[in-house]
Amino acid sequence: MIKTTHISKCYGDVKALDEVTFDVVKGEIFGLIGPDGAGKTSLFRILTTLMLPDEGQAEVGGYDVVRDYRKIRRSIGYMPGHFSLYQDLTVEENLNFFASLFHTTVAENYALVKDIYVQLEPFKKRKAGKLSGGMKQKLALCCALIHKPDVLFLDEPTTGVDPVSRKEFWQMLRNLSDGGLTILVSTPYMDEAAQCDRIAMMKEGHLMPAGTVEEQRHAYTNQLWSVKGIKMSAILKIFKTFEGALSCYAFGNELHLATQGVEKSELETFARSMHLGEVKISAIKPSIEDCFIALT
Amino acid sequence: MEEKVIQVEHLTKMFGHFKAVSDISFEVGKGEIFGFLGANGAGKTTAMRMLSGLSHPTSGKAKVVGYDVYTETEKIKQNIGYMSQKFSLYDDLTVSENIKVFGTIYGLSKKEIKVKGAELSHVLHMESSMHKRVQSLPLGWKQKLAFSVAMLHNPKLVFLDEPTGGVDPITRRQFWEMIYEASDKGISIFVTTHYMDEAEYCSRVSIMVDGEIKALDSPVALKKKYKVETMDDVFHALARGAKRGEV
Numbered sequence: 001m002i003k004t005t006h007i008s009k010c011y012g013d014v015k016a017l018d019e020v021t022f023d024v025v026k027g028e029i030f031g032l033i034g035p036d037g038a039g040k041t042s043l044f045r046i047l048t049t050l051m052l053p054d055e056g057q058a059e060v061g062g063y064d065v066v067r068d069y070r071k072i073r074r075s076i077g078y079m080p081g082h083f084s085l086y087q088d089l090t091v092e093e094n095l096n097f098f099a100s101l102f103h104t105t106v107a108e109n110y111a112l113v114k115d116i117y118v119q120l121e122p123f124k125k126r127k128a129g130k131l132s133g134g135m136k137q138k139l140a141l142c143c144a145l146i147h148k149p150d151v152l153f154l155d156e157p158t159t160g161v162d163p164v165s166r167k168e169f170w171q172m173l174r175n176l177s178d179g180g181l182t183i184l185v186s187t188p189y190m191d192e193a194a195q196c197d198r199i200a201m202m203k204e205g206h207l208m209p210a211g212t213v214e215e216q217r218h219a220y221t222n223q224l225w226s227v228k229g230i231k232m233s234a235i236l237k238i239f240k241t242f243e244g245a246l247s248c249y250a251f252g253n254e255l256h257l258a259t260q261g262v263e264k265s266e267l268e269t270f271a272r273s274m275h276l277g278e279v280k281i282s283a284i285k286p287s288i289e290d291c292f293i294a295l296t
Numbered sequence: 297m298e299e300k301v302i303q304v305e306h307l308t309k310m311f312g313h314f315k316a317v318s319d320i321s322f323e324v325g326k327g328e329i330f331g332f333l334g335a336n337g338a339g340k341t342t343a344m345r346m347l348s349g350l351s352h353p354t355s356g357k358a359k360v361v362g363y364d365v366y367t368e369t370e371k372i373k374q375n376i377g378y379m380s381q382k383f384s385l386y387d388d389l390t391v392s393e394n395i396k397v398f399g400t401i402y403g404l405s406k407k408e409i410k411v412k413g414a415e416l417s418h419v420l421h422m423e424s425s426m427h428k429r430v431q432s433l434p435l436g437w438k439q440k441l442a443f444s445v446a447m448l449h450n451p452k453l454v455f456l457d458e459p460t461g462g463v464d465p466i467t468r469r470q471f472w473e474m475i476y477e478a479s480d481k482g483i484s485i486f487v488t489t490h491y492m493d494e495a496e497y498c499s500r501v502s503i504m505v506d507g508e509i510k511a512l513d514s515p516v517a518l519k520k521k522y523k524v525e526t527m528d529d530v531f532h533a534l535a536r537g538a539k540r541g542e543v
Contacts, residue, residue, distance in 0.1 A: 034464070035435070035463070035464025035465075035466075035467065036435050036462060036463070036464065037434070037435065132336045132337045133336045134335075134336045134337075156462065159461055159462040160381075160458065160461045160462065160490065161336065161490065162334075162335040162336045162490050162535070163335075163490060163492060163528060163531055163532065163535070164335050164531075164532060164535045164536060164538075165335065165336060166490075167532075188462050188463065188464060189491075190465060232497075233476045233480070236473070236476075249465075249466070249469040250469055250472060250473075250497060251493060252493040252496040252497075252526065252527070253496045253515065253516070289465050292464075292465055293465055293466060296464075296466055
Protein backbone atom coordinates (compact mmCIF):
# COMPACT_ATOMS: atom_id res chain seq x y z
CA MET A 1 0.00 0.00 0.00
CA ILE A 2 3.01 2.26 0.50
CA LYS A 3 6.16 2.03 -1.54
CA THR A 4 9.06 4.45 -1.72
CA THR A 5 12.32 4.30 -3.65
CA HIS A 6 15.28 6.51 -2.77
CA ILE A 7 13.25 9.43 -1.44
CA SER A 8 15.44 12.42 -0.50
CA LYS A 9 14.60 15.84 0.84
CA CYS A 10 16.87 18.72 1.81
CA TYR A 11 16.17 21.91 3.71
CA GLY A 12 19.10 24.12 2.78
CA ASP A 13 22.17 22.21 3.94
CA VAL A 14 20.21 19.82 6.11
CA LYS A 15 19.40 16.47 4.57
CA ALA A 16 16.08 15.62 6.21
CA LEU A 17 15.63 12.41 4.21
CA ASP A 18 18.44 10.48 2.63
CA GLU A 19 17.43 7.88 0.03
CA VAL A 20 14.60 6.38 2.03
CA THR A 21 13.32 3.10 0.57
CA PHE A 22 10.67 0.93 2.18
CA ASP A 23 7.26 -0.59 1.65
CA VAL A 24 4.19 -1.35 3.70
CA VAL A 25 1.71 -4.08 2.75
CA LYS A 26 -2.06 -4.00 3.12
CA GLY A 27 -3.37 -4.38 6.66
CA GLU A 28 0.05 -3.94 8.19
CA ILE A 29 0.94 -1.67 11.12
CA PHE A 30 4.34 -0.29 10.24
CA GLY A 31 6.22 1.71 12.87
CA LEU A 32 8.81 4.42 12.25
CA ILE A 33 10.89 4.68 15.39
CA GLY A 34 13.17 7.62 15.94
CA PRO A 35 13.86 10.78 17.91
CA ASP A 36 12.79 14.33 17.13
CA GLY A 37 14.47 15.57 13.99
CA ALA A 38 15.09 12.10 12.51
CA GLY A 39 13.00 12.94 9.44
CA LYS A 40 9.79 11.11 10.35
CA THR A 41 7.54 14.11 9.80
CA SER A 42 9.17 14.98 6.47
CA LEU A 43 8.48 11.45 5.29
CA PHE A 44 4.85 11.74 6.40
CA ARG A 45 4.44 15.04 4.60
CA ILE A 46 5.74 13.58 1.35
CA LEU A 47 3.56 10.48 1.58
CA THR A 48 0.48 12.55 2.36
CA THR A 49 1.26 14.78 -0.68
CA LEU A 50 1.80 17.92 1.38
CA MET A 51 5.40 18.29 0.25
CA LEU A 52 7.34 17.25 -2.84
CA PRO A 53 10.42 15.06 -2.56
CA ASP A 54 13.65 16.39 -4.09
CA GLU A 55 14.45 12.97 -5.47
CA GLY A 56 12.99 9.50 -5.61
CA GLN A 57 9.54 8.03 -6.06
CA ALA A 58 6.71 7.18 -3.75
CA GLU A 59 3.35 5.50 -4.17
CA VAL A 60 0.45 5.27 -1.79
CA GLY A 61 -2.35 2.83 -2.61
CA GLY A 62 -0.86 2.44 -6.10
CA TYR A 63 -0.95 6.20 -6.81
CA ASP A 64 2.10 8.37 -7.38
CA VAL A 65 2.53 11.09 -4.72
CA VAL A 66 3.35 13.74 -7.33
CA ARG A 67 1.13 12.88 -10.28
CA ASP A 68 -1.93 11.44 -8.52
CA TYR A 69 -1.94 13.59 -5.39
CA ARG A 70 -5.68 14.26 -5.61
CA LYS A 71 -6.52 10.57 -5.59
CA ILE A 72 -4.21 9.96 -2.66
CA ARG A 73 -5.75 12.73 -0.61
CA ARG A 74 -9.18 11.15 -1.00
CA SER A 75 -8.02 7.74 0.13
CA ILE A 76 -5.86 8.44 3.16
CA GLY A 77 -6.33 9.66 6.70
CA TYR A 78 -3.63 11.78 8.33
CA MET A 79 -3.21 12.63 11.98
CA PRO A 80 -0.32 15.10 12.29
CA GLY A 81 1.86 15.31 15.39
CA HIS A 82 0.34 18.53 16.60
CA PHE A 83 -3.33 18.73 17.47
CA SER A 84 -4.87 20.06 14.30
CA LEU A 85 -8.61 20.01 14.79
CA TYR A 86 -10.69 23.14 15.21
CA GLN A 87 -10.36 24.01 18.89
CA ASP A 88 -13.46 26.19 18.98
CA LEU A 89 -15.72 23.67 17.29
CA THR A 90 -17.33 21.00 19.45
CA VAL A 91 -16.47 17.32 19.25
CA GLU A 92 -19.55 16.70 17.14
CA GLU A 93 -18.98 19.70 14.86
CA ASN A 94 -15.40 18.65 14.16
CA LEU A 95 -16.46 15.17 13.13
CA ASN A 96 -19.30 16.42 10.93
CA PHE A 97 -17.00 18.96 9.33
CA PHE A 98 -14.37 16.38 8.39
CA ALA A 99 -17.04 14.04 7.05
CA SER A 100 -18.50 16.81 4.86
CA LEU A 101 -15.03 17.71 3.51
CA PHE A 102 -14.93 14.23 2.02
CA HIS A 103 -18.53 14.35 0.79
CA THR A 104 -19.71 11.77 3.25
CA THR A 105 -21.65 11.73 6.51
CA VAL A 106 -20.89 10.50 9.98
CA ALA A 107 -23.87 8.11 9.71
CA GLU A 108 -22.50 6.48 6.57
CA ASN A 109 -19.19 5.39 8.14
CA TYR A 110 -20.21 5.32 11.77
CA ALA A 111 -19.36 1.62 12.12
CA LEU A 112 -15.70 2.43 11.54
CA VAL A 113 -15.40 4.97 14.35
CA LYS A 114 -18.08 3.59 16.66
CA ASP A 115 -15.75 1.91 19.20
CA ILE A 116 -13.79 5.11 19.63
CA TYR A 117 -16.63 7.57 19.33
CA VAL A 118 -18.75 6.02 22.09
CA GLN A 119 -16.10 7.16 24.54
CA LEU A 120 -16.34 10.71 23.23
CA GLU A 121 -20.11 10.82 22.97
CA PRO A 122 -20.76 12.06 26.54
CA PHE A 123 -18.68 15.12 25.65
CA LYS A 124 -19.92 15.71 22.11
CA LYS A 125 -21.07 19.26 22.93
CA ARG A 126 -17.70 20.18 24.39
CA LYS A 127 -15.26 22.31 22.40
CA ALA A 128 -12.30 20.30 21.13
CA GLY A 129 -9.86 22.75 22.72
CA LYS A 130 -11.27 21.87 26.16
CA LEU A 131 -10.59 18.14 25.90
CA SER A 132 -7.72 16.40 27.70
CA GLY A 133 -4.76 15.00 25.78
CA GLY A 134 -6.09 11.45 25.52
CA MET A 135 -9.54 12.58 24.38
CA LYS A 136 -8.11 14.92 21.76
CA GLN A 137 -6.17 12.00 20.30
CA LYS A 138 -9.31 9.90 20.11
CA LEU A 139 -11.24 12.67 18.39
CA ALA A 140 -8.40 13.27 15.95
CA LEU A 141 -8.36 9.56 15.14
CA CYS A 142 -12.13 9.61 14.51
CA CYS A 143 -11.76 12.61 12.20
CA ALA A 144 -8.96 10.89 10.28
CA LEU A 145 -11.11 7.77 9.82
CA ILE A 146 -14.53 9.19 9.03
CA HIS A 147 -14.11 9.06 5.23
CA LYS A 148 -13.10 5.37 5.34
CA PRO A 149 -9.49 5.74 4.19
CA ASP A 150 -7.38 2.85 2.89
CA VAL A 151 -4.21 4.06 4.56
CA LEU A 152 -3.85 5.84 7.88
CA PHE A 153 -0.84 8.05 8.70
CA LEU A 154 -0.25 8.76 12.40
CA ASP A 155 2.63 11.03 13.33
CA GLU A 156 3.49 10.56 17.02
CA PRO A 157 -0.13 10.04 18.02
CA THR A 158 0.58 9.22 21.67
CA THR A 159 3.21 11.75 22.73
CA GLY A 160 2.22 13.14 26.13
CA VAL A 161 -0.56 10.58 26.59
CA ASP A 162 -0.59 8.50 29.79
CA PRO A 163 0.28 4.77 29.74
CA VAL A 164 -3.29 3.52 30.17
CA SER A 165 -4.67 5.67 27.34
CA ARG A 166 -1.70 4.73 25.17
CA LYS A 167 -2.51 1.05 25.61
CA GLU A 168 -6.16 1.68 24.67
CA PHE A 169 -5.13 3.70 21.64
CA TRP A 170 -2.96 0.84 20.38
CA GLN A 171 -5.75 -1.66 20.90
CA MET A 172 -7.88 0.54 18.61
CA LEU A 173 -5.16 0.55 15.97
CA ARG A 174 -4.93 -3.23 16.15
CA ASN A 175 -8.69 -3.56 15.62
CA LEU A 176 -8.52 -1.23 12.62
CA SER A 177 -5.66 -3.15 11.09
CA ASP A 178 -7.54 -6.42 11.60
CA GLY A 179 -10.28 -4.80 9.53
CA GLY A 180 -7.82 -4.35 6.64
CA LEU A 181 -6.65 -0.78 7.21
CA THR A 182 -2.96 -0.11 6.50
CA ILE A 183 -1.29 2.02 9.16
CA LEU A 184 2.00 3.92 9.13
CA VAL A 185 2.75 5.25 12.60
CA SER A 186 5.72 7.06 14.09
CA THR A 187 6.55 7.04 17.78
CA PRO A 188 9.36 7.93 20.15
CA TYR A 189 8.08 5.28 22.62
CA MET A 190 10.06 2.11 22.23
CA ASP A 191 7.48 -0.02 24.02
CA GLU A 192 4.99 0.83 21.28
CA ALA A 193 7.34 -0.61 18.68
CA ALA A 194 6.41 -4.04 20.02
CA GLN A 195 2.81 -3.43 18.91
CA CYS A 196 3.77 -3.00 15.25
CA ASP A 197 3.92 -5.78 12.70
CA ARG A 198 7.20 -4.41 11.40
CA ILE A 199 9.35 -1.46 12.41
CA ALA A 200 12.23 0.51 11.00
CA MET A 201 14.40 2.90 12.96
CA MET A 202 15.15 6.31 11.66
CA LYS A 203 18.07 8.51 12.43
CA GLU A 204 19.23 11.75 10.82
CA GLY A 205 17.31 11.13 7.63
CA HIS A 206 18.37 7.50 7.23
CA LEU A 207 15.91 4.67 7.45
CA MET A 208 17.44 1.45 8.80
CA PRO A 209 16.33 -1.94 7.46
CA ALA A 210 12.76 -2.86 8.37
CA GLY A 211 11.84 -6.02 10.23
CA THR A 212 9.75 -7.50 12.98
CA VAL A 213 10.72 -6.66 16.54
CA GLU A 214 12.25 -10.15 16.85
CA GLU A 215 14.33 -9.62 13.71
CA GLN A 216 15.53 -6.25 14.98
CA ARG A 217 16.57 -7.74 18.30
CA HIS A 218 18.30 -10.61 16.52
CA ALA A 219 20.37 -8.15 14.46
CA TYR A 220 21.95 -6.69 17.61
CA THR A 221 25.66 -7.43 17.52
CA ASN A 222 27.03 -6.24 20.88
CA GLN A 223 27.13 -8.11 24.16
CA LEU A 224 24.61 -6.74 26.58
CA TRP A 225 24.76 -6.91 30.37
CA SER A 226 22.35 -6.02 33.11
CA VAL A 227 24.00 -4.56 36.20
CA LYS A 228 22.03 -4.25 39.42
CA GLY A 229 22.94 -3.10 42.88
CA ILE A 230 21.93 -0.97 45.82
CA LYS A 231 23.20 2.51 44.95
CA MET A 232 22.32 2.64 41.25
CA SER A 233 23.34 6.26 40.65
CA ALA A 234 26.89 5.49 41.86
CA ILE A 235 27.03 2.23 39.90
CA LEU A 236 25.93 4.04 36.76
CA LYS A 237 28.57 6.72 37.18
CA ILE A 238 31.36 4.18 37.74
CA PHE A 239 30.37 1.76 34.97
CA LYS A 240 30.32 4.61 32.44
CA THR A 241 34.08 4.79 33.03
CA PHE A 242 34.61 1.07 32.31
CA GLU A 243 37.11 0.90 29.49
CA GLY A 244 35.21 -1.45 27.19
CA ALA A 245 31.83 0.25 27.67
CA LEU A 246 30.23 1.02 24.29
CA SER A 247 27.21 2.42 26.05
CA CYS A 248 25.97 2.44 29.59
CA TYR A 249 22.53 3.71 30.53
CA ALA A 250 19.92 3.31 33.24
CA PHE A 251 17.03 1.00 32.36
CA GLY A 252 14.42 1.17 35.05
CA ASN A 253 15.94 -0.34 38.19
CA GLU A 254 19.05 -1.71 36.45
CA LEU A 255 21.62 -0.47 34.00
CA HIS A 256 22.41 -1.89 30.59
CA LEU A 257 26.03 -2.05 29.56
CA ALA A 258 27.00 -2.82 25.96
CA THR A 259 30.43 -4.30 25.27
CA GLN A 260 32.30 -6.43 22.77
CA GLY A 261 34.59 -9.32 23.70
CA VAL A 262 34.39 -8.79 27.45
CA GLU A 263 34.03 -11.66 29.96
CA LYS A 264 31.58 -11.48 32.82
CA SER A 265 34.45 -12.06 35.27
CA GLU A 266 36.16 -8.89 34.02
CA LEU A 267 33.06 -6.88 34.86
CA GLU A 268 32.81 -8.48 38.29
CA THR A 269 36.45 -7.75 39.01
CA PHE A 270 35.89 -4.16 37.90
CA ALA A 271 32.88 -3.77 40.20
CA ARG A 272 34.87 -5.17 43.13
CA SER A 273 37.86 -2.92 42.48
CA MET A 274 35.55 0.10 42.54
CA HIS A 275 34.00 -0.92 45.88
CA LEU A 276 30.46 -0.88 44.58
CA GLY A 277 29.22 -3.36 47.19
CA GLU A 278 27.07 -6.24 46.05
CA VAL A 279 26.50 -5.98 42.32
CA LYS A 280 24.63 -8.52 40.22
CA ILE A 281 25.78 -8.82 36.61
CA SER A 282 24.02 -10.96 34.04
CA ALA A 283 24.07 -11.34 30.26
CA ILE A 284 20.74 -10.29 28.74
CA LYS A 285 18.97 -10.09 25.38
CA PRO A 286 18.45 -6.61 23.94
CA SER A 287 15.14 -4.78 23.92
CA ILE A 288 14.18 -2.50 21.04
CA GLU A 289 15.42 0.40 23.13
CA ASP A 290 18.87 -1.23 23.34
CA CYS A 291 18.85 -1.69 19.56
CA PHE A 292 18.02 1.98 19.18
CA ILE A 293 20.82 3.04 21.51
CA ALA A 294 23.28 0.87 19.58
CA LEU A 295 22.39 2.83 16.45
CA THR A 296 23.14 6.21 17.93
CA MET B 297 14.69 16.41 61.98
CA GLU B 298 15.28 15.91 58.30
CA GLU B 299 14.55 19.02 56.27
CA LYS B 300 11.26 18.94 54.32
CA VAL B 301 10.88 21.04 51.19
CA ILE B 302 7.25 20.12 50.65
CA GLN B 303 4.73 19.39 53.39
CA VAL B 304 1.16 18.74 52.31
CA GLU B 305 -1.75 17.89 54.60
CA HIS B 306 -5.28 17.12 53.38
CA LEU B 307 -4.92 19.42 50.39
CA THR B 308 -8.12 19.72 48.34
CA LYS B 309 -9.19 21.72 45.30
CA MET B 310 -12.75 22.02 44.09
CA PHE B 311 -13.90 23.42 40.76
CA GLY B 312 -17.60 23.96 41.46
CA HIS B 313 -18.81 20.54 42.58
CA PHE B 314 -15.88 18.78 40.96
CA LYS B 315 -13.18 17.58 43.33
CA ALA B 316 -10.06 17.93 41.16
CA VAL B 317 -7.69 17.14 44.05
CA SER B 318 -9.08 15.26 47.00
CA ASP B 319 -7.46 15.29 50.43
CA ILE B 320 -3.86 14.54 49.47
CA SER B 321 -1.05 14.41 52.05
CA PHE B 322 2.66 13.82 51.54
CA GLU B 323 6.12 15.19 52.23
CA VAL B 324 9.21 15.60 50.07
CA GLY B 325 12.63 15.63 51.72
CA LYS B 326 15.84 17.44 50.84
CA GLY B 327 17.56 16.01 47.78
CA GLU B 328 14.73 13.59 47.16
CA ILE B 329 13.57 12.75 43.64
CA PHE B 330 9.81 12.56 44.01
CA GLY B 331 7.87 11.07 41.09
CA PHE B 332 4.33 12.39 40.80
CA LEU B 333 2.46 9.94 38.60
CA GLY B 334 -1.10 9.63 37.40
CA ALA B 335 -3.21 9.29 34.27
CA ASN B 336 -4.25 12.35 32.23
CA GLY B 337 -6.99 14.03 34.22
CA ALA B 338 -6.07 12.48 37.59
CA GLY B 339 -5.39 15.92 39.09
CA LYS B 340 -1.60 16.18 38.79
CA THR B 341 -1.53 19.56 37.09
CA THR B 342 -4.01 21.05 39.57
CA ALA B 343 -1.92 19.79 42.48
CA MET B 344 1.27 21.15 40.94
CA ARG B 345 -0.33 24.52 40.35
CA MET B 346 -1.25 24.76 44.01
CA LEU B 347 2.24 23.74 45.12
CA SER B 348 3.89 26.30 42.87
CA GLY B 349 1.71 29.15 44.14
CA LEU B 350 -0.37 29.53 40.98
CA SER B 351 -3.70 28.32 42.34
CA HIS B 352 -5.36 28.64 45.76
CA PRO B 353 -6.35 25.41 47.50
CA THR B 354 -9.97 25.00 48.61
CA SER B 355 -8.91 23.41 51.89
CA GLY B 356 -5.99 21.70 53.59
CA LYS B 357 -2.50 22.87 54.42
CA ALA B 358 0.72 22.98 52.43
CA LYS B 359 4.15 24.47 52.81
CA VAL B 360 6.62 24.61 49.94
CA VAL B 361 10.26 25.45 50.68
CA GLY B 362 9.00 26.72 54.04
CA TYR B 363 6.33 29.07 52.66
CA ASP B 364 2.58 28.82 52.94
CA VAL B 365 0.63 28.12 49.74
CA TYR B 366 -2.20 30.46 50.80
CA THR B 367 -0.33 33.52 52.02
CA GLU B 368 3.19 33.39 50.65
CA THR B 369 2.74 32.44 46.99
CA GLU B 370 5.15 35.10 45.74
CA LYS B 371 7.87 33.79 48.06
CA ILE B 372 7.24 30.29 46.73
CA LYS B 373 7.54 31.39 43.11
CA GLN B 374 10.86 33.09 43.86
CA ASN B 375 12.31 30.05 45.56
CA ILE B 376 11.42 27.19 43.26
CA GLY B 377 12.43 26.25 39.75
CA TYR B 378 10.02 25.07 37.07
CA MET B 379 10.51 23.39 33.73
CA SER B 380 8.19 21.61 31.33
CA GLN B 381 8.66 20.01 27.94
CA LYS B 382 6.01 22.28 26.46
CA PHE B 383 7.44 25.57 27.59
CA SER B 384 10.58 26.58 29.32
CA LEU B 385 12.75 28.75 27.08
CA TYR B 386 12.06 31.42 24.49
CA ASP B 387 12.85 29.81 21.15
CA ASP B 388 13.50 33.05 19.28
CA LEU B 389 15.89 34.47 21.86
CA THR B 390 19.53 33.45 22.03
CA VAL B 391 20.98 31.31 24.80
CA SER B 392 22.49 34.30 26.61
CA GLU B 393 19.30 36.35 26.18
CA ASN B 394 17.30 33.56 27.78
CA ILE B 395 19.70 33.46 30.70
CA LYS B 396 19.33 37.24 31.08
CA VAL B 397 15.52 37.13 30.92
CA PHE B 398 15.15 34.33 33.45
CA GLY B 399 17.92 35.68 35.66
CA THR B 400 16.11 39.01 35.82
CA ILE B 401 12.77 37.35 36.52
CA TYR B 402 14.36 35.41 39.36
CA GLY B 403 15.71 38.68 40.77
CA LEU B 404 19.42 38.12 40.15
CA SER B 405 21.66 41.20 39.86
CA LYS B 406 23.37 42.04 36.56
CA LYS B 407 26.64 40.86 38.01
CA GLU B 408 25.19 37.58 39.21
CA ILE B 409 23.63 36.96 35.81
CA LYS B 410 26.99 37.54 34.15
CA VAL B 411 28.77 35.15 36.50
CA LYS B 412 26.04 32.50 36.21
CA GLY B 413 25.94 32.84 32.44
CA ALA B 414 29.67 32.25 32.14
CA GLU B 415 29.47 29.33 34.52
CA LEU B 416 26.60 27.71 32.58
CA SER B 417 28.23 28.10 29.20
CA HIS B 418 31.33 26.40 30.59
CA VAL B 419 29.54 23.55 32.40
CA LEU B 420 27.27 22.83 29.43
CA HIS B 421 30.10 23.25 26.90
CA MET B 422 28.08 25.88 25.09
CA GLU B 423 30.68 28.63 24.84
CA SER B 424 30.38 28.83 21.07
CA SER B 425 26.58 28.72 21.08
CA MET B 426 25.77 31.54 23.49
CA HIS B 427 24.67 33.83 20.67
CA LYS B 428 22.66 31.22 18.81
CA ARG B 429 18.90 31.20 18.98
CA VAL B 430 17.51 28.47 21.17
CA GLN B 431 15.38 27.08 18.33
CA SER B 432 18.53 26.15 16.39
CA LEU B 433 19.91 23.97 19.20
CA PRO B 434 19.56 20.18 19.29
CA LEU B 435 16.79 19.02 21.61
CA GLY B 436 19.18 17.48 24.12
CA TRP B 437 21.03 20.80 24.54
CA LYS B 438 17.78 22.71 24.86
CA GLN B 439 16.67 20.47 27.68
CA LYS B 440 19.92 20.73 29.58
CA LEU B 441 19.84 24.47 29.16
CA ALA B 442 16.20 24.68 30.30
CA PHE B 443 16.96 22.61 33.39
CA SER B 444 19.98 24.76 34.22
CA VAL B 445 17.99 27.96 33.68
CA ALA B 446 15.32 26.65 36.08
CA MET B 447 18.09 26.41 38.69
CA LEU B 448 19.72 29.81 38.01
CA HIS B 449 18.57 31.20 41.37
CA ASN B 450 19.73 28.16 43.39
CA PRO B 451 16.28 26.92 44.34
CA LYS B 452 15.89 24.15 46.90
CA LEU B 453 13.19 22.55 44.80
CA VAL B 454 12.58 22.15 41.07
CA PHE B 455 9.28 21.12 39.48
CA LEU B 456 9.68 19.17 36.25
CA ASP B 457 6.44 18.69 34.35
CA GLU B 458 6.87 15.89 31.80
CA PRO B 459 10.42 17.03 31.05
CA THR B 460 11.13 14.11 28.70
CA GLY B 461 7.93 13.78 26.65
CA GLY B 462 8.66 12.82 23.05
CA VAL B 463 12.41 12.71 23.63
CA ASP B 464 14.65 9.95 22.30
CA PRO B 465 15.95 7.25 24.68
CA ILE B 466 19.50 8.58 24.95
CA THR B 467 18.60 12.22 25.54
CA ARG B 468 16.04 11.05 28.08
CA ARG B 469 18.68 9.16 30.04
CA GLN B 470 21.21 11.99 29.85
CA PHE B 471 18.54 14.24 31.27
CA TRP B 472 18.02 11.88 34.18
CA GLU B 473 21.75 11.91 34.86
CA MET B 474 21.41 15.68 35.31
CA ILE B 475 18.53 15.10 37.71
CA TYR B 476 20.71 12.72 39.74
CA GLU B 477 23.47 15.33 39.88
CA ALA B 478 21.11 18.02 41.13
CA SER B 479 19.74 15.62 43.72
CA ASP B 480 23.28 14.76 44.87
CA LYS B 481 23.78 18.49 45.48
CA GLY B 482 20.77 18.50 47.79
CA ILE B 483 18.22 19.96 45.37
CA SER B 484 14.82 18.27 45.61
CA ILE B 485 13.13 17.25 42.38
CA PHE B 486 9.38 16.95 41.89
CA VAL B 487 8.82 15.27 38.55
CA THR B 488 5.89 14.03 36.46
CA THR B 489 6.36 11.55 33.65
CA HIS B 490 4.43 9.11 31.49
CA TYR B 491 7.47 6.87 31.10
CA MET B 492 7.21 4.17 33.71
CA ASP B 493 10.89 3.20 33.43
CA GLU B 494 11.62 6.71 34.69
CA ALA B 495 9.42 6.07 37.71
CA GLU B 496 12.06 3.53 38.72
CA TYR B 497 14.68 6.30 38.92
CA CYS B 498 12.75 8.18 41.62
CA SER B 499 13.46 7.92 45.34
CA ARG B 500 9.72 7.68 45.97
CA VAL B 501 6.67 7.92 43.76
CA SER B 502 3.04 8.74 44.33
CA ILE B 503 0.29 7.59 41.99
CA MET B 504 -2.83 9.72 41.70
CA VAL B 505 -6.17 8.28 40.63
CA ASP B 506 -9.35 10.38 40.45
CA GLY B 507 -7.85 13.22 42.50
CA GLU B 508 -6.55 11.02 45.32
CA ILE B 509 -3.10 9.64 46.04
CA LYS B 510 -3.66 5.90 45.85
CA ALA B 511 -0.10 4.79 46.45
CA LEU B 512 3.04 6.38 47.80
CA ASP B 513 6.32 4.60 48.42
CA SER B 514 9.68 3.72 46.90
CA PRO B 515 9.47 1.86 43.57
CA VAL B 516 10.90 -1.27 45.20
CA ALA B 517 8.27 -1.27 47.95
CA LEU B 518 5.42 -0.59 45.51
CA LYS B 519 6.40 -3.46 43.25
CA LYS B 520 6.59 -5.74 46.27
CA LYS B 521 3.22 -4.61 47.55
CA TYR B 522 1.45 -5.21 44.23
CA LYS B 523 3.51 -8.36 43.58
CA VAL B 524 4.59 -7.24 40.11
CA GLU B 525 7.89 -6.84 38.27
CA THR B 526 7.72 -3.30 36.91
CA MET B 527 6.35 0.14 37.75
CA ASP B 528 4.33 -0.08 34.55
CA ASP B 529 2.39 -2.98 36.08
CA VAL B 530 1.90 -1.05 39.33
CA PHE B 531 0.55 1.90 37.37
CA HIS B 532 -1.85 -0.18 35.34
CA ALA B 533 -3.09 -2.04 38.43
CA LEU B 534 -4.00 1.29 40.04
CA ALA B 535 -5.02 3.48 37.13
CA ARG B 536 -7.27 0.93 35.50
CA GLY B 537 -9.62 1.37 38.44
CA ALA B 538 -10.10 5.05 37.58
CA LYS B 539 -13.76 6.00 37.44
CA ARG B 540 -13.38 9.54 36.32
CA GLY B 541 -13.16 10.04 32.55
CA GLU B 542 -10.14 12.04 31.47
CA VAL B 543 -11.74 15.23 30.33
